[in-house]
Amino acid sequence: xxxxxxxxxxxxxxxxxxxxxxxxxxxxxxxxxxxxxxxxxxxxxxxxxxxxxxxxxxxxxxxxxxxxxxxxxxxxxxxxxxxxxxxxxxxxxxxxxxxxxxxxxxxxxxxxxxxxxxxxxxxxxxxxxxxxxxxxxxxxxxxxxxxxxxxxxxxxxxxxxxxxxxxxxxxxxxxxxxxxxxxxxxxxxxxxxxxxxxxxxxxxxxxxxxxxxxxxxxxxxxxxxxxxxxxxxxxxxxxxxxxxxxxxxxxxxxxxxxxxxxxxxxxxxxxxxxxxxxxxxxxxxxxxxxxxxxxxxxxxxxxxxxxxxxxxxxxxxxxxxxxxxxxxxxxxxxxxxxxxxxxxxxxxxxxxxxxxxxxxxx
Amino acid sequence: xxxxxxxxxxxxxxxxxxxxxxxxxxxxxxxxxxxxxxxxxxxxxxxxxxxxxxxxxxxxxxxxxxxxxxxxxxxxxxxxxxxxxxxxxxxxxxxxxxxxxxxxxxxxxxxxxxxxxxxxxxxxxxxxxxxxxxxxxxxxxxxxxxxxxxxxxxxxxxxxxxxxxxxxxxxxxxxxxxxxxxxxxxxxxxxxxxxxxxxxxxxxxxxxxxxxxxxxxxxxxxxxxxxxxxxxxxxxxxxxxxxxxxxxxxxxxxxxxxxxxxxxxxxxxxxxxxxxxxxxxxxxxxxxxxxxxxxxxxxxxxxxxxxxxxxxxxxxxxxxxxxxxxxxxxxxxxxxxxxxxxxxxxxxxxxxxxxx
Numbered sequence: 244x245x246x247x248x249x250x251x252x253x254x255x256x257x258x259x260x261x262x263x264x265x266x267x268x269x270x271x272x273x274x275x276x277x278x279x280x281x282x283x284x285x286x287x288x289x290x291x292x293x294x295x296x297x298x299x300x301x302x303x304x305x306x307x308x309x310x311x312x313x314x315x316x317x318x319x320x321x322x323x324x325x326x327x328x329x330x331x332x333x334x335x336x337x338x339x340x341x342x343x344x345x346x347x348x349x350x351x352x353x354x355x356x357x358x359x360x361x362x363x364x365x366x367x368x369x370x371x372x373x374x375x376x377x378x379x380x381x382x383x384x385x386x387x388x389x390x391x392x393x394x395x396x397x398x399x400x401x402x403x404x405x406x407x408x409x410x411x412x413x414x415x416x417x418x419x420x421x422x423x424x425x426x427x428x429x430x431x432x433x434x435x436x437x438x439x440x441x442x443x444x445x446x447x448x449x450x451x452x453x454x455x456x457x458x459x460x461x462x463x464x465x466x467x468x469x470x471x472x473x474x475x476x477x478x479x480x481x482x483x484x485x486x487x488x489x490x491x492x493x494x495x496x497x498x499x500x501x502x503x504x505x506x507x508x509x510x511x512x513x514x515x516x517x518x519x520x521x522x523x524x525x526x527x528x529x530x531x532x533x534x535x536x537x538x539x540x541x542x543x544x545x546x547x548x549x550x551x552x553x554x555x556x557x558x559x560x561x562x563x564x565x566x567x568x569x570x571x572x573x574x575x576x577x578x579x580x581x582x583x584x585x586x587x588x589x590x591x592x593x594x595x596x597x598x599x600x601x602x603x604x605x
Numbered sequence: 606x607x608x609x610x611x612x613x614x615x616x617x618x619x620x621x622x623x624x625x626x627x628x629x630x631x632x633x634x635x636x637x638x639x640x641x642x643x644x645x646x647x648x649x650x651x652x653x654x655x656x657x658x659x660x661x662x663x664x665x666x667x668x669x670x671x672x673x674x675x676x677x678x679x680x681x682x683x684x685x686x687x688x689x690x691x692x693x694x695x696x697x698x699x700x701x702x703x704x705x706x707x708x709x710x711x712x713x714x715x716x717x718x719x720x721x722x723x724x725x726x727x728x729x730x731x732x733x734x735x736x737x738x739x740x741x742x743x744x745x746x747x748x749x750x751x752x753x754x755x756x757x758x759x760x761x762x763x764x765x766x767x768x769x770x771x772x773x774x775x776x777x778x779x780x781x782x783x784x785x786x787x788x789x790x791x792x793x794x795x796x797x798x799x800x801x802x803x804x805x806x807x808x809x810x811x812x813x814x815x816x817x818x819x820x821x822x823x824x825x826x827x828x829x830x831x832x833x834x835x836x837x838x839x840x841x842x843x844x845x846x847x848x849x850x851x852x853x854x855x856x857x858x859x860x861x862x863x864x865x866x867x868x869x870x871x872x873x874x875x876x877x878x879x880x881x882x883x884x885x886x887x888x889x890x891x892x893x894x895x896x897x898x899x900x901x902x903x904x905x906x907x908x909x910x911x912x913x914x915x916x917x918x919x920x921x922x923x924x925x926x927x928x929x930x931x932x933x934x935x936x937x938x939x940x941x942x943x944x945x946x947x948x949x950x951x952x953x954x955x956x957x958x959x960x961x
Binding site: 302306307309336337338339340341342343344345347348349351352353355356366367370389439440441442443470 | 657758762870877878912913915916919
């Protein structure tokens with residue numbers, strides 16, 4: 244009902260928009276041209292000749308988080324759009340699933356319409372991908388954040404986010420230990436906010452804890468779960484709570500909910516570390532760095548593989564070694580020595596000298 | 606005449622909504638013909654799509670029946686979504702336990718348990734609270750709905766029903782309780798004839814119950830006028846509890862059918878909103894069980910067609926919601942239109958008398 248009311252409100256708003264648009268004439272025209280531009284560009288990429296001389300069709304099915312989740316759905320879309328722009332002969336289509344029961348119909352719809360690659364974003368689609376992939380052996384599938392093995396036309400991308408989390412933890416630890424940023428207190432406390440107690444979140448957190456402890460063994464890591472990936476107000480509340488306990492670097496791993504936490508850190512004039520993608524744009528001067536997860540890279544690479552005919556089923560692991568995970572450039576004001584240490588540790592993780600565990604210390 | 610109007614008005618409302626939706630789509634720079642074309646072909650274009658549409662409409666039809674019962678009894682069961690998920694949770698729990706039972710019996714057990722769970726969720730607290738202390742069922746069913754959904758979430762997010770070592774989800778229900786799919790030419794459509802049969806039987810049962818039994822007559826009497834019903838010797842309290850129980854029972858049935866037929870396990874998300882869409886289904890059908898089939902199919906078609914609309918014409922997903930919103934708006938308006946006409950007539954007669 245809530246959704247329907249919103250929809251009613253939205254439609255009323257849109258109606259008013261039309262009425263005013265007709266009055267000025269320009270607004271609706273603009274919208275129309277923009278829309279047709281978009282379809283045109285899609286059209287041209289369709290007709291563009293390729294090296295192989297054929298166009299491949301890529302379908303993306305989001306989970307119920309939708310495209311604007313500031314997380315993996317968004318990143319997968321970015322990867323696909325990059326592929327569309329940079330590779331010739333890639334045409335793309337997206338569908339946002341509205342409920343759990345939509346996964347199978349959406350996946351099979353693309354497969355049935357001759358799409359070459361269908362990308363399923365998120366572990367929630369595991370059953371659906373298994374079921375549909377068996378029915379359509381000629382279509383390739385990519386699932387993000389899940390490992391499905393034994394089906395030749397399914398590739399799974401999993402990310403060793405604990406490595407990215409570790410580096411972020413190292414940054415936090417160094418900065419805290421030596422009080423290297425303006426306004427840090429002497430309590431050496433960092434606050435982590437998790438969206439949910441699930442593997443894709445916990446790997447980041449586990450890495451962060453270990454990285455932080457390595458550099459600042461006497462420091463303290465607070466950890467709380469919001470059980471939401473969307474509620475910004477809740478994220479803000481959790482962050483304020485941790486800040487009041489002395490935390491002055493907040494590391495939210497909670498999708499849209501984490502954005503609230505970053506904003507809270509900004510208002511409280513403390514610092515934050517972003518997640519999944521470089522989130523420095525959310526609060527410049529507050530976000531020290533971000534632990535990133537290359538869902539876009541994974542999607543791009545898979546599309547490229549499909550185009551070149553080198554698609555391979557099975558699990559691909561993305562980690563520091565193949566730039567599948569990493570951390571974003573450090574904020575201005577962070578001493579160069581931190582960057583140097585991070586680079587050293589990065590090499591040690593790649594060479595296997597440092598092993599990062601995926602278990603969260605509670 | 607009256608029955609004709611009750612068919613024409615909701616249809617007119619839907620058509621008007623579609624027309625305005627078309628203008629909206631055109632104003633946003635899409636070709637309305639392509640957009641609606643993809644909507645219709647997505648819903649009915651191929652055998653698979655028809656299968657998907659029917660599958661999507663089944664939970665709406667079954668929950669809609671429950672809502673129709675409560676509306677006909679003068680009660681607003683707003684919390685069908687929670688009753689749906691409680692029914693689903695109960696059915697899944699029984700579905701992956703007791704695996705030694707014979708398949709057909711296990712299946713029936715899951716369904717019955719789902720129905721009972723839904724009925725109790727609606728009947729016990731909201732029903733008795735309404736009947737004995739008069740607390741409004743809109744509030745109580747709604748609140749119980751949140752509790753139900755959050756309880757189901759807890760159970761799979763670290764609670765006892767979470768499958769060990771996995772992301773939040775329950776174990777799968779036993780293979781022999783899953784409804785077999787009707788695969789002839791429909792491949793992936795997840796359509797099972799058992800679910801269709803259950804929905805059809807449910808429609809007939811509700812129709813028979815409401816219009817052909819004393820019980821149904823008493824329920825409707827309570828719905829039309831409580832005081833008159835009490836005067837006629839009907840136990841209004843009993844029927845209030847009973848109506849909410851029946852309403853929740855069908856929501857729970859829908860949950861069980863959906864779990865055994867489509868989802869096979871509880872998955873994190875809980876965003877299907879069947880309980881809310883079914884309110885609209887029931888309103889559009891004017892609380893008539895037979896009409897619920899048509900309205901349910903209509904909304905099922907909007908769901909599957911809407912997904913196809915996104916894929917083919919790249920229209921944002923939210924636009925389907927806008928379209929659904931418009932339909933609801935106009936269906937609700939349908940009550941206003943006769944009033945406007947009445948007001949206009951009165952004004953005219955007033956004018957003509959004053960002129961004379």
